[in-house]
Amino acid sequence: MLWSKLFIPTLRDNPAEAEVASHRLLLRAGYIRQLSAGIYNYLFLAQRSMLKITKIVREEMDAIGAQEFYLPALNPAEVWKESGRWDVMGDNMFRLKDRFGRDLCLGMTHEEVMTSIARGELRSYKQLPQLWYQIQVKFRDEPRPKSGLLRVRQFTMKDSYSFDMDAAGLDASYEKHRQAYCRIFDRCGLKYTAVEADSGAMGGSQSHEFMVESEAGEDYVVYCAATGYAANLEKAVSRPVAPAVADPEGDLTPEEFSTPNFKTIDEVSAFTKLPATSQMKSVVMVGDGKPVLALVRGDHQLSEAKLAGVLGAAEVRAALPHEIQEWFGAAPGSLGPIGVKIRLLTDNALEGRKNMICGANKDDFHLRNVTPGKDFKAVYHDLRQVAAGETNIETGDPLQILKTVEIGHIFKLGYKYSKSMGLSVLDESGKEVTVIMGSYGIGLERILCAAVELYHDGNGMSLPASIAPFTVVVTPVNMKDEALKSAAETLYAECNKAGMDAVLDDRDERPGVKFKDAELVGIPWRITVGKKLAQGIVEVVERRTGKLTEVPVGEAVEFVRKGLLG
RNA sequence: CGGGGCGUAGCGAAGCCUGGUAUCGCGCCUGGUUCGGGACCAGGAGGUCGCAGGUUCGAAUCCUGCCGCCCCGACCA
Known part of the structure; x- marks a missing residue:
C-alpha cells in the first residue's frame, strides 16, 4: 500500500487525556479515536491489527476442532431470566425495550444463548463433545471505563463454550483451550503467565487467567519465580511472616483493659507496645444479606473474594456502622469475637495462636489473653490476602506481586447453565444426563493493548510482526x-x-x-x-x-x- | 455513586484572578527554497471560547444550573 493514500493521522503531541502508554500511543499513532467514554472508533491501522489478531485466534481455535458460530449481540430478556443473570448483572448490562415494550439487552457474554442452542439441538451422548466459538462484539456498561482500549463498554471477544458428558470430558476441553490460548498468545508475541484464578462463588471447579505484566493493569498476580507458582491475588496462598513477638505462655484468662480512643490496629499497637501480629482484627461483612465476622491477624488483610468463596455468597460488602452497632453493641475499633451472635470465621493464620489482643465489644475497651478455639469457637478458613514479603506456602521461596492485564480467561463452568436452562442428553443406557460446560474468553483489543504496553519506547510502539499493521x-x-x-x-x-x-x-x-x-x-x-x-x-x-x-x-x-x- | 482535575481551531497550550473586538506553537492550504531524524521564507484558511440561563453598556473571563471527558476510589459476569 502507498502511505500517501492512507489515512494515518499521527499526532505530534501526546493527547492530554491519555495517561497509560497504550492509550496514548494508539491515539497518537492514528490507530484509534474516541467517540465517547469507553467507546472507540478503530481506524485503518487498528482494524488492520485487529484483523491479524482475529486471524491467529481463528486458526488456533479451528485447530482444536472448535466450530465458529456468530450469535446475535441483541438478546431477548427471556434467556437471561432463565439463568438468573438478568438480575445478577445489574447495571453492568445495557438494556433496552423494543417497540412493543419487550425487554432486550446487549450481550455481555453468551453462555445463555449458546446453552439455548445446545438444549434445543443436542439429544444424544453421540453428539458430544462440542466446542463452539464466536468472535463478536460484547457490551458492558462499565462503572468507569478507562485506560483507552483496556476497559471499555464495547469490545471484541472470542468466546467459546464446551459441552461434555462428564468431568473428564470437560477436563479435556479445558486443556485443549489452555494449549490453544498459549499458542495464540505466543503467536501474538506476548509475554504472559497463566495463573490460577478465583472461580467465584458459583461452583466452578477450576479457572485460569492469562495475564500480561503491565503498570496499566488492574489485576494483581502473586508469582513465585523459583517454583513457577502463579495465582490471582484473589486466590493466591502464601506462608505468612512469623509473629513479631511470641505469644505469652500459659493458660491465661481474657482480661479487659481500657483503650480510650485507641481504635485502629496501629493505635492499639502503640498503646500496648505489642506489634500488630499480636492482635486479632475483626472485620464485619455482609454476604448475600447475612452478617459475618471475619477474624484475621492484625497485620493481615481480609480477602473479600476468599470470604465470598467460603460463604458461597454472590455478593459481599462491608457492614454499615449502624449494623455493626446493632450486632455488637459497640463501634468499629472495639470489636472482637467473644460473645458475638453472628457467624464467625477465623483465618488459618490464627490457628495455634494464644493469649492475643482483640476488641471487647465495648467501646474503648480491648481484651488481652484471648485464645482462638478456647475463648471462642474458631472455624478456620483461608481468608487472608497475600501481602508483599510473604513466601511460597509449600517451599518458602520468595513471592512477588505483579500488576497485570487480563487477556484471557478459561473456566470450568460445571452445571450452572445446563442445569438452570435444562440442557441434557441421553447416555448409552438411555438415561438423561445433564451436560457439563466450560467457557473460555479472549479480549482481542487487550491483545493489542498488552502488546503496546510491553513493546514501546520514547519513539512510539514496536509491535510484534504478527500483529503489526x-x-x-x-x-x-x-x-x-x-x-x-x-x-x-x-x-x-x-x-x-x-x-x-x-x-x-x-x-x-x-x-x-x-x-x-x-x-x-x-x-x-x-x-x-x-x-x-x-x-x-x-x-x-x-x-x-x-x-x-x-x-x-x-x-x-x-x-x-x-x-x-x- | 464518592473525591479530584479539565473543557478556548485538528493536536498541545496561554488568556479567566483584575470583564473591553480571540493569542501562541504544531498541523492544514497556496507559492517558493529545501531534502538522512518531526525544515525555512512569504501569504492564507480555520474558533457559536462545552451548553443554557443570569449579572453587566459590554462576558472566554463573574454567578447559577446542566452536559461531556480524564484520574483516584467503590464496582468489575
Whole structure:
C-alpha cells in the first residue's frame, strides 16, 4: 500500500487525556479515536491489527476442532431470566425495550444463548463433545471505563463454550483451550503467565487467567519465580511472616483493659507496645444479606473474594456502622469475637495462636489473653490476602506481586447453565444426563493493548510482526530523486511478492518525518533507500532494537524476510 | 455513586484572578527554497471560547444550573 493514500493521522503531541502508554500511543499513532467514554472508533491501522489478531485466534481455535458460530449481540430478556443473570448483572448490562415494550439487552457474554442452542439441538451422548466459538462484539456498561482500549463498554471477544458428558470430558476441553490460548498468545508475541484464578462463588471447579505484566493493569498476580507458582491475588496462598513477638505462655484468662480512643490496629499497637501480629482484627461483612465476622491477624488483610468463596455468597460488602452497632453493641475499633451472635470465621493464620489482643465489644475497651478455639469457637478458613514479603506456602521461596492485564480467561463452568436452562442428553443406557460446560474468553483489543504496553519506547510502539499493521516500510528519503524513487518502488514490489505486508512511504515529506511516523506506528522493519543507493546499498533497520544494517539492494528483501522469521 | 482535575481551531497550550473586538506553537492550504531524524521564507484558511440561563453598556473571563471527558476510589459476569 502507498502511505500517501492512507489515512494515518499521527499526532505530534501526546493527547492530554491519555495517561497509560497504550492509550496514548494508539491515539497518537492514528490507530484509534474516541467517540465517547469507553467507546472507540478503530481506524485503518487498528482494524488492520485487529484483523491479524482475529486471524491467529481463528486458526488456533479451528485447530482444536472448535466450530465458529456468530450469535446475535441483541438478546431477548427471556434467556437471561432463565439463568438468573438478568438480575445478577445489574447495571453492568445495557438494556433496552423494543417497540412493543419487550425487554432486550446487549450481550455481555453468551453462555445463555449458546446453552439455548445446545438444549434445543443436542439429544444424544453421540453428539458430544462440542466446542463452539464466536468472535463478536460484547457490551458492558462499565462503572468507569478507562485506560483507552483496556476497559471499555464495547469490545471484541472470542468466546467459546464446551459441552461434555462428564468431568473428564470437560477436563479435556479445558486443556485443549489452555494449549490453544498459549499458542495464540505466543503467536501474538506476548509475554504472559497463566495463573490460577478465583472461580467465584458459583461452583466452578477450576479457572485460569492469562495475564500480561503491565503498570496499566488492574489485576494483581502473586508469582513465585523459583517454583513457577502463579495465582490471582484473589486466590493466591502464601506462608505468612512469623509473629513479631511470641505469644505469652500459659493458660491465661481474657482480661479487659481500657483503650480510650485507641481504635485502629496501629493505635492499639502503640498503646500496648505489642506489634500488630499480636492482635486479632475483626472485620464485619455482609454476604448475600447475612452478617459475618471475619477474624484475621492484625497485620493481615481480609480477602473479600476468599470470604465470598467460603460463604458461597454472590455478593459481599462491608457492614454499615449502624449494623455493626446493632450486632455488637459497640463501634468499629472495639470489636472482637467473644460473645458475638453472628457467624464467625477465623483465618488459618490464627490457628495455634494464644493469649492475643482483640476488641471487647465495648467501646474503648480491648481484651488481652484471648485464645482462638478456647475463648471462642474458631472455624478456620483461608481468608487472608497475600501481602508483599510473604513466601511460597509449600517451599518458602520468595513471592512477588505483579500488576497485570487480563487477556484471557478459561473456566470450568460445571452445571450452572445446563442445569438452570435444562440442557441434557441421553447416555448409552438411555438415561438423561445433564451436560457439563466450560467457557473460555479472549479480549482481542487487550491483545493489542498488552502488546503496546510491553513493546514501546520514547519513539512510539514496536509491535510484534504478527500483529503489526504492516511488517515492513520502504522509505525513500527523497521522492523527487528519480533513482531513489524507482529503487524504492522496486523494493516495495519485491516485498509484496515475497508475501510481506509492505507499505511504501511515497509521501513527499522530509526523511525525518517518515522515520518518526514509521517508528510511532511501530512497523517492525524499515528499508531506507538513500544516498548510498549509488553504491548499490540500502539500510535495513529493525524497530525493536534500532539496529541498522547496510545491505546490497538485491539482498534487502531476503534480509528482512529472515529477520521476520526471527 | 464518592473525591479530584479539565473543557478556548485538528493536536498541545496561554488568556479567566483584575470583564473591553480571540493569542501562541504544531498541523492544514497556496507559492517558493529545501531534502538522512518531526525544515525555512512569504501569504492564507480555520474558533457559536462545552451548553443554557443570569449579572453587566459590554462576558472566554463573574454567578447559577446542566452536559461531556480524564484520574483516584467503590464496582468489575
